[in-house]
Amino acid sequence: MMRVFMEKMVEYLSWALALLLCLSVSVFLSYLLIKGLPSLGSELVFGKADPLSALLGRERVFDGIFPAIIGTLCLVVLSTLMALPLGICSGVYLSEYATPIMKKVVGGLFDVLAGIPSIVVGLYGFSVAIFLHHHFSDRLGPCLLISAISLGVLVLPYIVRSTQTSLEELPAHIRHTATALGATRLQNIAYVLIPNALSGISSGVILAIGRCAEDTAVILLTGVVATAGVPSSLLSQYEALPFYIFYISSQYTSPAELSNGYGACLVLLGICSVLFMVAHGMQKRLFHWALYRP
Amino acid sequence: MRPSKELLAKSVFLCCAIASAAIILAILGFMVALGIPLFRESTFSAIWSGPWAPHRGAYGIWAMISGTFWIAFLAAMICLPLSLGMSFVISSLAGRRVRKLLGALVRFMTGIPTVIYGFIGIFLLVPLIREGLGGPGICVLTASIMLAILISPTMILFFTDSLLAVNAAYVQAAKALGANRVQRLLYVMVPRALGGMASGFILALGRALGDTLIALMLAGNAIRPPQGFLEPARTLTAHIALVKAADFDSMEFRSIFACGIALYLFTILATIAVRMMARERVAVS
Numbered sequence: 001m002m003r004v005f006m007e008k009m010v011e012y013l014s015w016a017l018a019l020l021l022c023l024s025v026s027v028f029l030s031y032l033l034i035k036g037l038p039s040l041g042s043e044l045v046f047g048k049a050d051p052l053s054a055l056l057g058r059e060r061v062f063d064g065i066f067p068a069i070i071g072t073l074c075l076v077v078l079s080t081l082m083a084l085p086l087g088i089c090s091g092v093y094l095s096e097y098a099t100p101i102m103k104k105v106v107g108g109l110f111d112v113l114a115g116i117p118s119i120v121v122g123l124y125g126f127s128v129a130i131f132l133h134h135h136f137s138d139r140l141g142p143c144l145l146i147s148a149i150s151l152g153v154l155v156l157p158y159i160v161r162s163t164q165t166s167l168e169e170l171p172a173h174i175r176h177t178a179t180a181l182g183a184t185r186l187q188n189i190a191y192v193l194i195p196n197a198l199s200g201i202s203s204g205v206i207l208a209i210g211r212c213a214e215d216t217a218v219i220l221l222t223g224v225v226a227t228a229g230v231p232s233s234l235l236s237q238y239e240a241l242p243f244y245i246f247y248i249s250s251q252y253t254s255p256a257e258l259s260n261g262y263g264a265c266l267v268l269l270g271i272c273s274v275l276f277m278v279a280h281g282m283q284k285r286l287f288h289w290a291l292y293r294p
Numbered sequence: 295m296r297p298s299k300e301l302l303a304k305s306v307f308l309c310c311a312i313a314s315a316a317i318i319l320a321i322l323g324f325m326v327a328l329g330i331p332l333f334r335e336s337t338f339s340a341i342w343s344g345p346w347a348p349h350r351g352a353y354g355i356w357a358m359i360s361g362t363f364w365i366a367f368l369a370a371m372i373c374l375p376l377s378l379g380m381s382f383v384i385s386s387l388a389g390r391r392v393r394k395l396l397g398a399l400v401r402f403m404t405g406i407p408t409v410i411y412g413f414i415g416i417f418l419l420v421p422l423i424r425e426g427l428g429g430p431g432i433c434v435l436t437a438s439i440m441l442a443i444l445i446s447p448t449m450i451l452f453f454t455d456s457l458l459a460v461n462a463a464y465v466q467a468a469k470a471l472g473a474n475r476v477q478r479l480l481y482v483m484v485p486r487a488l489g490g491m492a493s494g495f496i497l498a499l500g501r502a503l504g505d506t507l508i509a510l511m512l513a514g515n516a517i518r519p520p521q522g523f524l525e526p527a528r529t530l531t532a533h534i535a536l537v538k539a540a541d542f543d544s545m546e547f548r549s550i551f552a553c554g555i556a557l558y559l560f561t562i563l564a565t566i567a568v569r570m571m572a573r574e575r576v577a578v579s
Contacts, residue, residue: 018383025403116557117561272406280401
């Protein structure tokens with residue numbers, strides 16, 4: 001009797017807790033939508049500047065999130081470009097060449113890196129900037145380049161791991177056919193293994209891009225500022241969308257600025273959730289697209 | 295011609311792997327190198343467990359360590375029942391359609407940026423806590439609630455995966471013996487999935503320990519060990535984020551490297567724990 005009661009309790013409690021979680025997430029999202037939707041529009045992005053001339057770089061945007069969006073875009077592109085070749089090559093090495101001991105040691109290091117708090121990676125970037133400042137040139141300091149390198153380090157384990165596991169999971173008949181026909185190891189990797197593992201690799205890359213776009217802790221220490229305009233060079237300071245949201249939450253001076261903050265939240269949420277959804281959908285879809293295309 | 299190309303490719307791949315591994319060690323190296331002046335100035339135990347009193351030359355980070363653990367453990371404790379409930383529902387209690395819907399919701403949650411949770415926390419949760427429970431509103435509890443929701447997808451995905459990874463033959467056998475859904479879940483799936491669920495818990499706890507923005511925005515950042523849930527606290531991560539970059543030779547500034555080293559060590563411990571559990575799981579099966 002007691003047992004039946006307990007089983008029923010577990011069932012009801014599970015449903016109640018699951019509903020509670022769904023409810024809180026939907027409350028958060030609807031709160032954001034209600035507060036943020038009215039501010040969405042070209043005013044939010046470009047402020048009082050003319051959209052076309054701002055896009056062409058002829059006019060500076062002062063009270064919109066355009067510079068922040070461009071800053072985030074630059075960060076994402078730069079850090080992905082840095083982490084991608086390094087990560088994929090490391091992943092290929094770990095999966096195809098490494099001895100079991102090497103795999104264990106280096107794999108363990110990547111597990112550690114994946115778990116390191118992003119602020120510690122930011123601190124590393126910050127220390128590198130100080131080091132460069134002291135030893136090379138006074139003009140060097142926290143800047144777009146340092147941030148991009150640090151973010152690249154932050155997302156490196158995602159790319160390495162997704163490359164390694166998707167290569168390792170390839171079935172034996174794919175792995176051995178080309179070598180049996182006389183292909184060399186490199187040819188096998190370049191023409192057979194990587195193309196077949198592409199969907200897994202690219203979903204890792206998209207997760208990495210999403211992480212670059214949303215991370216605030218790293219850039220907080222490595223050169224993001226509240227007003228910098230569109231970044232003019234790799235060594236200049238810049239604005240970024242997540243930092244803008246963080247900044248507004250503590251420093252807003254008027255209701256209009258606050259509602260811009262809500263709008264910026266919606267824009268960032270939109271970008272990140274689309275990226276994550278694509279990454280999750282990719283596993284299956286791209287595989288189908290690549291292999292069963294009519 | 296061909297063998298040399300093969301060799302070249304192999305060495306390029308090797309170099310990349312070594313370079314990436316070197317970066318990970320360089321992170322620790324940089325922090326230790328820059329933290330050395332602090333360790334020279336005062337003893338090891340004074341830094342880990344001493345008080346924070348810059349005017350007396352004491353730079354102990356104990357207040358930050360205790361703030362970190364208060365917030366992270368409370369968050370994990372709030373998150374655990376929520377995630378258990380959700381993963382039970384997704385893995386066995388719900389029908390196919392509800393299962394799919396909830397799975398999509400959890401995956402969507404993994405994509406919500408941290409800073410947005412912080413933003414919502416400030417304008418929605420802080421006033422609620424302030425009016426409902428008193429106190430300043432910016433406190434350990436507020437940060438933990440938000441953090442619990444932030445880490446819940448990690449826990450739920452791990453719990454669900456390990457519950458569903460239980461050999462279908464066992465589940466079918468229990469079904470044939472007349473066990474209903476809850477009984478199959480409680481007596482067959484959960485006992486066999488405990489190892490994987492424990493790793494999920496540790497990973498989520500690690501995320502809670504390492505998160506910066508939520509604590510920075512919602513916990514109040516007061517430098518003293520919290521005495522209760524409604525008091526403000528500062529975490530190690532927030533302490534690093536709050537540093538003023540202007541004075542980089544001061545001991546106050548050097549203390550952030552001690553925080554960084556502490557966080558690095560926690561990460562290594564958590565990673566080792568998860569790896570050892572995984573090995574035991576392999577040994578068992």
